[in-house]
Amino acid sequence: MGYIVIVSTESPLRNTLPLDALEAALSASNLDTHVHFVLSGLGILQLVKQQTSTRLDNVNLYKKLKLLLMYEIDDIYITQLPEQFNQEMLSDEIEVSLLSENEYASLLSNAQSVLVF
Secondary structure (H helix, E strand, O other), X not given: OOEEEEEXXXXXXXXXXXXXHHHHHHHHHHOOOEEEEEEOHHXXXXXXXXXXXXXXXXXXXXXXXXXXXXXXXXXXXEOOOOOOOOHHHOXXXXXXXXXXXXHHHHXXXXXXXXXXX
């Protein structure tokens, strides 16, 4: 059986696309589809616990990411960290794996579907 990859590329403080990516992942898992969730580019900021926002729709996005585990989405990845970040800045409450460029390309090319938000 194939799998889908959902890639979240936006900062949680910028717009609602990170929430859309999360909801797509949760919905797909309800359909017994194997989901790989990737945080890429500014999307990696979703793992920084101390994010604050004046936008009500983004306030609890970090907490909502923990729902991935409840929906049995265990394949959570990040791509290359921006230079100003190191892995210690990210929360350790959500276990993520760092993908190399080749691993990321392979994950995307072997997926049944890829959704980018």
